[in-house]
Amino acid sequence: MTPRRVFSALWSILPLVISLVAVGAILIPIFLESTPWPVEARNHLEDQGVAESGAQNLVSAVYLGYRAFDTLGETIVLLVAVSGTIGIIARAKGALAKGFDREDKGSPVPAVALAAGTTSLSAPPPRLRRAKTRTDLLEVVTGKLGPVVLVFGFYVMLYGHLSPGGGFQGGVVIASGIVFLALGGKEGASTRLTEAGVLARLEAMAFFFLVLAAFLGMFMGSGFFTNFLAGVGLPSVGFIILLNIIIGLKVGAGIGFMGIAMLSRVEGAKGEEVNHD
Amino acid sequence: MIERIALFVLFLLGFAVIVGHKNVVKKIFGLNIINNAAVILFVLEGAKVGNQAPILTTGAAVAGAAAGSAGGSGGAVAGAVAQMSGEVTPVALAPAAGTVDSACAAIAEASGAGPGAAAGLTGDLAGNVAEGANSLANLGAFSVVDPVPQALMLTAIVIGVCITALALALAFRLYKATGTFDIDEMYRRIHHEP
Amino acid sequence: MILLFLVVLIVLSAYSVFTRDLLHGVIALSAVSLVSALLFYILQAPDVAITEAAVGAGVSTVVFVWAIRSTERKKRQ
Numbered sequence: 326m327t328p329r330r331v332f333s334a335l336w337s338i339l340p341l342v343i344s345l346v347a348v349g350a351i352l353i354p355i356f357l358e359s360t361p362w363p364v365e366a367r368n369h370l371e372d373q374g375v376a377e378s379g380a381q382n383l384v385s386a387v388y389l390g391y392r393a394f395d396t397l398g399e400t401i402v403l404l405v406a407v408s409g410t411i412g413i414i415a416r417a418k419g420a421l422a423k424g425f426d427r428e429d430k431g432s433p434v435p436a437v438a439l440a441a442g443t444t445s446l447s448a449p450p451p452r453l454r455r456a457k458t459r460t461d462l463l464e465v466v467t468g469k470l471g472p473v474v475l476v477f478g479f480y481v482m483l484y485g486h487l488s489p490g491g492g493f494q495g496g497v498v499i500a501s502g503i504v505f506l507a508l509g510g511k512e513g514a515s516t517r518l519t520e521a522g523v524l525a526r527l528e529a530m531a532f533f534f535l536v537l538a539a540f541l542g543m544f545m546g547s548g549f550f551t552n553f554l555a556g557v558g559l560p561s562v563g564f565i566i567l568l569n570i571i572i573g574l575k576v577g578a579g580i581g582f583m584g585i586a587m588l589s590r591v592e593g594a595k596g597e598e599v600n601h602d
Numbered sequence: 603m604i605e606r607i608a609l610f611v612l613f614l615l616g617f618a619v620i621v622g623h624k625n626v627v628k629k630i631f632g633l634n635i636i637n638n639a640a641v642i643l644f645v646l647e648g649a650k651v652g653n654q655a656p657i658l659t660t661g662a663a664v665a666g667a668a669a670g671s672a673g674g675s676g677g678a679v680a681g682a683v684a685q686m687s688g689e690v691t692p693v694a695l696a697p698a699a700g701t702v703d704s705a706c707a708a709i710a711e712a713s714g715a716g717p718g719a720a721a722g723l724t725g726d727l728a729g730n731v732a733e734g735a736n737s738l739a740n741l742g743a744f745s746v747v748d749p750v751p752q753a754l755m756l757t758a759i760v761i762g763v764c765i766t767a768l769a770l771a772l773a774f775r776l777y778k779a780t781g782t783f784d785i786d787e788m789y790r791r792i793h794h795e796p
Numbered sequence: 797m798i799l800l801f802l803v804v805l806i807v808l809s810a811y812s813v814f815t816r817d818l819l820h821g822v823i824a825l826s827a828v829s830l831v832s833a834l835l836f837y838i839l840q841a842p843d844v845a846i847t848e849a850a851v852g853a854g855v856s857t858v859v860f861v862w863a864i865r866s867t868e869r870k871k872r873q
Contacts, residue, residue, distance in 0.1 A: 605799055
């Protein structure tokens, strides 16, 4: 080990050490903080959270009632991230599943199979080459479990005001259910959920309804994004349930769209098409 | 305290991966690790002030709603009584407060009203509190975990997965454009191309 | 108890970043999410636990596996 090699090794590791020391010095007071956690918020919520918002799940009362602006911002970030992801990937040809690309109209019969004479135009679309990873076990299990997971997602979403659950939680479980349906779909049988346009439209409509629900408080006279049902005479938990449904559909459709757009068609490392239909 | 040190180590590990590794996908792993460390820190700190999940069961919920309707201005029983007596006195209702009568006597005593007011209070409150003495005792013992950090972390986790997907889409495009995941190699290929 | 979970988290995260095979790293990251979900349940945060389990072991792993299968799997050192 010549001194020169030792010196160059140390020089190459120097930025890492300096940045670690800097970040450590900035963050260590946060991690060693000893002031007690302020409890005024918890006391107030435990006293009046149920009376003011109507939901027994205090976490739902917080992110749909007291801090609803955070939720609005999160839905905007979700929208931007999903459209950005699909937009970036769609430029590379053949990266997305059929129907998600703009140029790809979804050819019913693979041209290679036609040329090879193994199929004709009147036959149903065959599997071009069944990849080793798509075994029967995977398809049967995910195909059978898909609707169950979807129903569970709807349950978690709708009971958000009474038990652990709500918009975000139910939404991501719904997204998992949609991915299951896409993974396990039998050849020739397609559920409406895995088509390209449905999920994108669902997400956009849910975002529109969320903004509409936010402005509804203003039209009813109580302010932007407030729970107006108490003034009207209906139980105020209805607003929580409505917002939970809207957010659940939005998150589920957005993340599910992203999941299944990446899922079916994967380009191999050397550029050949591996069609996972 | 030592849990916080462990989280600090996790955070530094993720940060070292982002700065030190050359592979783009490993950097995205580091991003995920940092996200995890921050979320666990918030939830851990919020869980130190209580010992129950923030889902109110029927007893405490109904008592809270009833107390809210009793005072008119909302709030615990102590707050309603303080309004009626014109001053704000923090009254600590111990968990072993016993029956409604003894609790009302204690409140009236603490706020300086006479024994006649205590009797009137008892009749009022007994009609308003729906459940038994248990719910009145529950009002004073705040035992629920802080729900605010949990609500914030929900949003953080969902945004984290979206950012991870976006970062992986960018890494995918970089691979398609340059053919490698290594940033040094990428730099060389980009700068040596005609 | 919580410290034990945190130590397991640190070990799994270190494995996921120091292994050469990217797919092994992704599976380790999914295990980190699962242990985190258990930790959240112990810390009396059921909502966060549901979200972390569904996101970490579900969608995030799908996205990572897509990115790796489309490109390359072994980190060329």
